Amino acid sequence: MNIGEVAERAGLPPKTIRYYEDIGLIRPLRSDNGYRAFQKNDLHKLAFLGRARALGFSIEDCRTLLALYDDGTRESAQVKQIAEEHLHQIDEKIAQLKSMRNTLAHLVEACHGDHRPDCPILEDLSNANVD
Amino acid sequence: MNIGEVAERAGLPPKTIRYYEDIGLIRPLRSDNGYRAFQKNDLHKLAFLGRARALGFSIEDCRTLLALYDDGTRESAQVKQIAEEHLHQIDEKIAQLKSMRNTLAHLVEACHGDHRPDCPILEDLSNANVD
DNA sequence: GTAATGGTTCCAGTTGCTGGAAGCTCAAGA
DNA sequence: TCTTGAGCTTCCAGCAACTGGAACCATTAC
16 A cells, blocks of 8 residues: 555545654555555554544654554553553643633623723733732 | 843743744843843733733734734724634633543543453554544 | 656754753852 | 852754655656
8 A cells, every 4th residue: 555545544644654654653664666565554553543643642652552552461551551641631731721711711701892992801911910 | 130030020931031032022122241131011021921821822822912912002802802712722622632531531441451451442542444 | 758646755844932052241259 | 369150142952743845756647
């Protein structure tokens, strides 16, 4: 398979696939013409990567997960730990965003949003205690 | 004021302040020795920036907000629009993270996480439909 | 033969800083 | 007065995870 077909089937842009090879996540063979010659295994790895990335795992997490996937002697605890840590980070991110959202929503609500210049949003932003 | 004091008072690292000058968010004067000589106005702008960044506004949004802040003839509607768009983006981000969190939480729960190799998390990641 | 499509590499840019090196300035102590 | 240390300067490189574009080669269809 050439990169175009693999990209289509794995749901990843060719650029991303080349990048994943660059950083050593996959190692596709080469045809005589220099084209990458993807095997089924490469395709599955790419799909795996796409899925893991969609769940927000970092590239380094993906590298580890892929290695565990390839390793028949893995312990599921290793996988679970990575996933739990990631889950925790997601929770933190959500909490942070909710806090932003909360503040911002109040400010937006307080701003009449018309042609006049006075604006509670700008007032809030400029009201830092700086002394 | 030198950069150290301003950094302290605005709650931003000196590196960040230099960076903000680099990209034209502030334009502090210079002393004869070449040191940046910050005025009160600079300090207020930096605090404004710190606050806006903490609410997740992009640097470009910050640039616009700062310009509106400086512009007595602004209309609050302009500010409100930026804030509303940002709020909307935050909402989208939260929704996306919640969806990830949801999937991931189910997987983590399903994984017994012991010394055995079988793992629902890896199974899910590798179960992409690729044909 | 030629044109379109799809490969290849390499370099640069994105966002918002952050770290580090090399060197200058200033204030305080021996 | 000399020195030491802190604090300032600039500049370059790197982070994450791609993405865009240029320049060029290969394949395929007409």
